[in-house]
Amino acid sequence: MGLKPQGKRTGRSAPAGLPARGIALDLLSGVLRRHRPLDESFESHSDIGDLDPRDRAFVRSLVWTTLRRLGEIDGIVAGCLDRPLPRKAGAVEDVLRLGVAQIRFLESSPHAAVDTAVELVRSTGLGGFKGLVNAVLRRVAREEAAPCDPLEAGRLNTPDWLWARWVSTYGEATASAIAAAHLNEPPLDLTVPNDVGGWAERLGGTLLPTGTVRLSDAGAIPALPGYDEGAWWVQDAAAALPARLLGDVGGKRVVDLCAAPGGKTAQLAAAGAQVVAVERTPRRAERLRTNLARLRLEAEVVEADAADWRPDAPVEAVLLDAPCTATGTIRRHPDIAYLKKAADIETTARVQARLLRAARSMVAPGGLIVFVTCSLEAEEGERLVEKQLAEAPDLERVPVTAAEVDGLAEAIGPRGDLRTLPCHLADFGGMDGFFAARLRRLP
Numbered sequence: 263m264g265l266k267p268q269g270k271r272t273g274r275s276a277p278a279g280l281p282a283r284g285i286a287l288d289l290l291s292g293v294l295r296r297h298r299p300l301d302e303s304f305e306s307h308s309d310i311g312d313l314d315p316r317d318r319a320f321v322r323s324l325v326w327t328t329l330r331r332l333g334e335i336d337g338i339v340a341g342c343l344d345r346p347l348p349r350k351a352g353a354v355e356d357v358l359r360l361g362v363a364q365i366r367f368l369e370s371s372p373h374a375a376v377d378t379a380v381e382l383v384r385s386t387g388l389g390g391f392k393g394l395v396n397a398v399l400r401r402v403a404r405e406e407a408a409p410c411d412p413l414e415a416g417r418l419n420t421p422d423w424l425w426a427r428w429v430s431t432y433g434e435a436t437a438s439a440i441a442a443a444h445l446n447e448p449p450l451d452l453t454v455p456n457d458v459g460g461w462a463e464r465l466g467g468t469l470l471p472t473g474t475v476r477l478s479d480a481g482a483i484p485a486l487p488g489y490d491e492g493a494w495w496v497q498d499a500a501a502a503l504p505a506r507l508l509g510d511v512g513g514k515r516v517v518d519l520c521a522a523p524g525g526k527t528a529q530l531a532a533a534g535a536q537v538v539a540v541e542r543t544p545r546r547a548e549r550l551r552t553n554l555a556r557l558r559l560e561a562e563v564v565e566a567d568a569a570d571w572r573p574d575a576p577v578e579a580v581l582l583d584a585p586c587t588a589t590g591t592i593r594r595h596p597d598i599a600y601l602k603k604a605a606d607i608e609t610t611a612r613v614q615a616r617l618l619r620a621a622r623s624m625v626a627p628g629g630l631i632v633f634v635t636c637s638l639e640a641e642e643g644e645r646l647v648e649k650q651l652a653e654a655p656d657l658e659r660v661p662v663t664a665a666e667v668d669g670l671a672e673a674i675g676p677r678g679d680l681r682t683l684p685c686h687l688a689d690f691g692g693m694d695g696f697f698a699a700r701l702r703r704l705p
C-alpha cells in the first residue's frame with residue numbers, strides 16, 4: 263500500500279515526484295522492516311500501476327540504488343546526526359536514506375530530493391521531524407563528497423556477516439572484488455539458441471566468450487526484437503552454464519528439478535532433450551508453461567514437490583537447481599543482503615541435501631546429476647557435495663573442465679566444480695555467482 267498524505271497541507275500543492283517517492287519509501291521499508299522480497303512487492307504494489315513508465319523506472323532505480331549503497335548512505339546520515347534517531351522514527355530514517363541516495367548516487371535535483379523528503383515525512387505522520395530531514399539533506403547536498411574507492415565502497419555496503427563469510431571462504435581480495443561487483447547495475451543477459459551472432463548484432467548486444475548476448479540499457483524486455491517470436495530468453499551468463507554440463511542431451515529423457523521460471527528447461531529442450539520439468543509452486547509452474555509457449559519449446563511440466571516425486575523409470579540425466587539463499591545474485595537482488603541471515607544457510611542446505619538424495623534415486627546407473635545453486639556460501643555448494651559424496655558410495659564427481667565453459671578457467675574450483683563469482687568476466691560487466699557440481703551414479 264502506498265503512502266497517502268495525512269494531516270493538513272497549507273497552501274502549496276504536492277511536489278512533483280512525491281507519489282513515486284512514496285512508493286519507493288514503502289518498498290524500502292518493506293525490505294528493511296517487513297522483510298518483503300523487493301521484486302515481488304514492486305510487481306504487486308497497489309499504486310505502481312498509476313505511475314508512468316518514467317516514474318516507475320525512477321522508483322526502481324531509487325530503491326535498488328539505496329539498497330546497493332545502504333552502508334555508505336547510513337554512514338553519511340549518521341555523520342549528520344548528533345544522536346541516533348528514536349526507534350519509532352524508522353520511517354524518518356528510510357526517508358533520509360532515499361534522500362541521500364538521490365543526492366549522492368542518482369542524478370536527481372537536490373532541491374527535489376529535499377522537498378519531497380520533507381513532504382514524505384509529513385505524510386507518514388512524523389511531521390515533527392520535518393526540520394531535521396530538511397537540515398540533514400541540505401547539509402548532504404551542500405557538502406562536497408570525495409568519491410569512494412569501489413573496493414572500499416563494496417566493503418561498506420556489505421553486511422558484516424556476509425563479509426566475514428566471504429573473506430573466510432574466498433580470501434579478502436576476492437571478497438572485496440565480489441562486494442565491488444555488487445555496486446553496479448547488472449546488464450541484461452540473453453540466451454539465444456539459434457544464430458546467436460546474428461541476434462547479438464540485431465539487438466546491439468555484446469557476444470560474451472561464453473555465448474551469452476549481453477545488453478546494457480535494454481529498456482522494456484517485451485519491446486526488444488525477437489521477444490514475440492521467442493528467439494531468446496533472459497538468463498544471466500552464469501545461469502546459462504550448468505545445463506551445458508550434462509553434455510549432449512539430444513533425444514535423452516532429462517528431469518529438471520525446481521524448474522521455474524524455466525531458463526534451464528528451455529536450454530535442455532532447445533538442445534533436443536525430452537524434458538520433464540518439476541516445479542512445486544503452481545503460479546511458478548504456470549509461468550514456466552507461458553515461457554515455454556513463447557519460446558515454442560516443449561517440456562512436460564509436473565507440479566510436484568521434487569523431494570517426493572519420482573519418474574516412472576530412472577532417467578539418464580537430472581538437473582537439480584535447488585532453492586538456496588541466492589547470495590550469488592545480490593547484484594540483481596540487493597535486498598537479499600538484508601532479507602537473509604546466517605541461520606537461513608543451514609536450513610536451505612538441509613533442503614538441498616534432501617533434494618539431492620531424491621535426484622540420486624531418479625537417475626539410472628551411469629547417469630549424470632548436475633547440482634546447482636546460485637549461492638556464494640560453501641555450505642550450499644562445495645561442502646554439501648562433499649558430504650553427499652561421503653554418504654553415497656554409488657556417486658562420483660565428474661570434474662568440469664574450463665573447455666566445457668568456453669575457457670572460463672577462473673570459474674573451475676580445485677575439485678572440478680563450477681564456481682562463478684560476481685567478479686568473474688569483470689571486463690564484460692561480471693556475472694552472477696553460481697555453483698554447479700557434476701556427479702555420476704556408478705553403474
Ligand SMILES: C[S@@+](CC[C@H](N)C(=O)[O-])C[C@H]1O[C@@H](n2cnc3c(N)ncnc32)[C@H](O)[C@@H]1O
Nearest residue numbers: 520521522523524525526541542567568583585
Ligand atoms: C532457483 S529457482 C529455479 C530456477 C530455474 N531452474 C531456472 O533455470 O529458471 C528454484 C525453483 O524451485 C522451486 N522449488 C523450491 N522447492 C521445490 C521443491 N521441493 N520441489 C519443486 N520445486 C521447488 C521454486 O518454486 C523455484 O521456482
